[in-house]
Amino acid sequence: xxxxxxxxxxxxxxxxxxxxxxxxxxxxxxxxxxxxxxxxxxxxxxxxxxxxxxxxxxxxxxxxxxxxxxxxxxxxxxxxxxxxxxxxxxxxxxxxxxxxxxxxxxxxxxxxxxxxxxxxxxxxxxxxxxxxxxxxxxxxxxxxxxxxxxxxxxxxxxxxxxxxxxxxxxxxxxxxxxxxxxxxxxxxxxxxxxxxxxxxxxxxxxxxxxxxxxxxxxxxxxxxxxxxxxxxxxxxxxxxxxxxxxxxxxxxxxxxxxxxxxxxxxxxxxxxxxxxxxxxxxxxxxxxxxxxxxxxxxxxxxxxxxxxxxxxxxxxxxxxxxxxxxxxxxxxxxxxxxxxxxxxxxxxxxxxxxxxxxxxxxxxxxxxxxxxxxxxxxxxxxxxxxxxxxxxxxxxxxxxxxxxxxxxxxxxxxxxxxxxxxxxxxxxxxxxxx
Amino acid sequence: xxxxxxxxxxxxxxxxxxxxxxxxxxxxxxxxxxxxxxxxxxxxxxxxxxxxxxxxxxxxxxxxxxxxxxxxx
Numbered sequence: 001x002x003x004x005x006x007x008x009x010x011x012x013x014x015x016x017x018x019x020x021x022x023x024x025x026x027x028x029x030x031x032x033x034x035x036x037x038x039x040x041x042x043x044x045x046x047x048x049x050x051x052x053x054x055x056x057x058x059x060x061x062x063x064x065x066x067x068x069x070x071x072x073x074x075x076x077x078x079x080x081x082x083x084x085x086x087x088x089x090x091x092x093x094x095x096x097x098x099x100x101x102x103x104x105x106x107x108x109x110x111x112x113x114x115x116x117x118x119x120x121x122x123x124x125x126x127x128x129x130x131x132x133x134x135x136x137x138x139x140x141x142x143x144x145x146x147x148x149x150x151x152x153x154x155x156x157x158x159x160x161x162x163x164x165x166x167x168x169x170x171x172x173x174x175x176x177x178x179x180x181x182x183x184x185x186x187x188x189x190x191x192x193x194x195x196x197x198x199x200x201x202x203x204x205x206x207x208x209x210x211x212x213x214x215x216x217x218x219x220x221x222x223x224x225x226x227x228x229x230x231x232x233x234x235x236x237x238x239x240x241x242x243x244x245x246x247x248x249x250x251x252x253x254x255x256x257x258x259x260x261x262x263x264x265x266x267x268x269x270x271x272x273x274x275x276x277x278x279x280x281x282x283x284x285x286x287x288x289x290x291x292x293x294x295x296x297x298x299x300x301x302x303x304x305x306x307x308x309x310x311x312x313x314x315x316x317x318x319x320x321x322x323x324x325x326x327x328x329x330x331x332x333x334x335x336x337x338x339x340x341x342x343x344x345x346x347x348x349x350x351x352x353x354x355x356x357x358x359x360x361x362x363x364x365x366x367x368x369x370x371x372x373x374x375x376x377x378x379x380x381x382x383x384x385x386x387x388x389x390x391x392x393x394x395x396x397x398x399x400x401x402x403x404x405x406x407x408x409x410x411x412x413x414x415x416x417x418x419x420x421x422x423x424x425x426x427x428x429x430x431x432x433x434x
Numbered sequence: 435x436x437x438x439x440x441x442x443x444x445x446x447x448x449x450x451x452x453x454x455x456x457x458x459x460x461x462x463x464x465x466x467x468x469x470x471x472x473x474x475x476x477x478x479x480x481x482x483x484x485x486x487x488x489x490x491x492x493x494x495x496x497x498x499x500x501x502x503x504x505x506x507x
Contacts, residue, residue: 053502135440143444150448151455158459159466176462184454187494194501261455268450268497272443275501 001077002211004343006204008084010231013200015091016103017047017235020196020282024188024263033181033256043189044237050193051201051229078332078339079111079118080207085346086110086325090317092353102281102314106321107199108133113322118329136278137314141288144269148289151261152296159257177256184263189236191270192282197232198274201225255297262286262293284314453493461486 025039034042087110091103155177201220204227208214214221266282266289273280291307328346331338464483468476 053498139440139444143447147444147448147451151451154452155455155459158456159463176465177458180458180462183491183494257459260458261451264454265447265451268454269443269447271497271501272446272450276439276443278439278443 001081001339002207002213005077005081005084005207006227008081008088009200009203009207010227012084012088012091012103012107012203013197013228013231014235015088016196016200017044017232018238019091019103019235020192021236024185024192024286028181028185028259033178034185039185040237042186043192044233046186046189047193047197047236048229048233050190051197051232052225053190053194076118077207077210079114079329080203080210081339082114082118082328082332082342083107083111083325084203085328085342086113086321086323089324089346089349090321092350094313094317102137102283102317104196104199104281105133105137105314105317107203109318109321110325111203112318113325114329116322117326118333136273136280137284140269140273140278140280141284143288144265144285145288145292145295147265147269148262148292149296151265152258152293155257155261156297177260180260181256181263184260184267187267188263188270188282188286191267191274193229193232194274195270195280196282197228200228200231204228258293258297261296262289265289265292281314450493450497454490457486457490457493461490 021040021043025034025043028034029036029039084107087103087107090106090110094106201224204224205214205220208221208224266286269285269289270280270282328342331342461483464479464486468479468483
């Protein structure tokens with residue numbers, strides 16, 4: 001059973017890798033900064049290195065969310081098996097449907113659902129869950145977006161060239177940012193390794209603790225780190241080919257300078273929060289950055305209807321994976337036959353989805369997360385520019401205000417979110433009229 | 435609660451990203467100026483640009499140095 005769970009966890013790591021190659025490498029491939037083959041190899045290598053760098057997030061996952069050890073409840077490998085099943089299935093479904101979603105939240109959702117169904121509500125440490133998963137999920141994209149906005153402004157301000165006498169625009173010569181993207185996207189890949197590979201390490205450590213082969217409260221063992229690092233690197237490498245084959249025009253509207261700013265903020269946001277042990281979603285941070293950098297460039301507007309769709313996908317991930325995890329946990333609790341049924345059904349579903357994706361048209365591919373975030377940013381017509389600028393300013397101040405509100409007390413967050421949602425809905429008809 | 439840590443993350447992200455972007459942008463700008471025609475001292479500008487790129491790289495490495503637990507032990 002332990003071996004089965006470890007294999008399943010490594011497979012989850014693999015899916016995570018190919019789900020997220022796009023986050024780091026879609027922009028430089030689209031702007032032509034790196035050749036596709038070099039890009040995925042680079043991403044895979046840096047994921048490998050990143051996985052070895054820090055284990056803070058692994059400790060968050062393995063210790064805290066589900067109460068383990070003598071004073072808490074006893075979690076079994078079966079529960080973790082069910083949770084992983086939920087995470088993998090949801091990951092595959094969203095990948096197939098092209099819904100942007102976070103692998104990390106799928107993982108947490110599956111585990112929480114399985115724990116609730118298998119043990120009861122008392123098994124989940126709600127406070128830790130709120131502090132280490134939900135709060136970062138809300139704030140990470142906001143922080144990354146805000147920083148990306150500031151950085152894009154900065155980059156454009158510093159490199160805008162005017163003739164000192166006539167005041168007319170000179171050739172801007174921002175080609176240097178394309179080269180810079182090679183480095184920043186490498187940093188994002190590295191950051192992805194430090195954050196996402198950790199989650200699987202945490203799971204395997206959790207299994208080992210649950211099986212009694214490792215003391216509670218200790219960090220991941222070396223062979224676990226190595227196995228996870230290689231699983232995510234292989235996933236990144238193989239996933240890249242699918243993206244490149246189908247990589248369309250979604251990101252061409254993002255200019256190198258914007259991409260540079262967005263990637264820098266993504267990498268620093270992920271690295272900073274990895275360092276403090278927040279398990280946040282690389283996908284969400286990357287999308288937040290792309291949107292933020294879109295607002296930072298003059299004459300660009302953000303498609304809020306698309307942003308709303310992405311946000312909706314994020315909202316659904318946790319409960320949906322939780323439901324699948326809970327169902328699997330109920331099945332597994334019936335005994336060995338139940339485990340067998342769950343394993344066979346899960347493998348069958350994954351295989352079916354894989355072959356189905358082979359048949360279906362281009363577009364059902366894993367590049368969709370970043371691509372949709374790229375589509376959400378669009379170059380506006382001249383008339384709309386003034387409006388876009390005003391919007392961007394209003395949005396930035398609204399964000400700052402919302403943050404200040406939430407700092408005072410956590411409750412009003414939901415209200416501001418709802419307001420933002422209705423705002424997004426309100427702008428949709430205008431979008432279609434144009 | 436974790437507000438302080440969240441604030442730390444926000445601050446660190448802003449400082450790190452802004453530093454890198456500023457240095458790199460200055461480098462890009464100086465390269466562009468150095469490539470201009472009728473430029474009195476392209477050599478100086480170019481070396482300044484390379485200095486900016488170098489500082490940018492150093493900033494990134496310093497950030498990684500702060501994060502990797504191996505060095506802080």
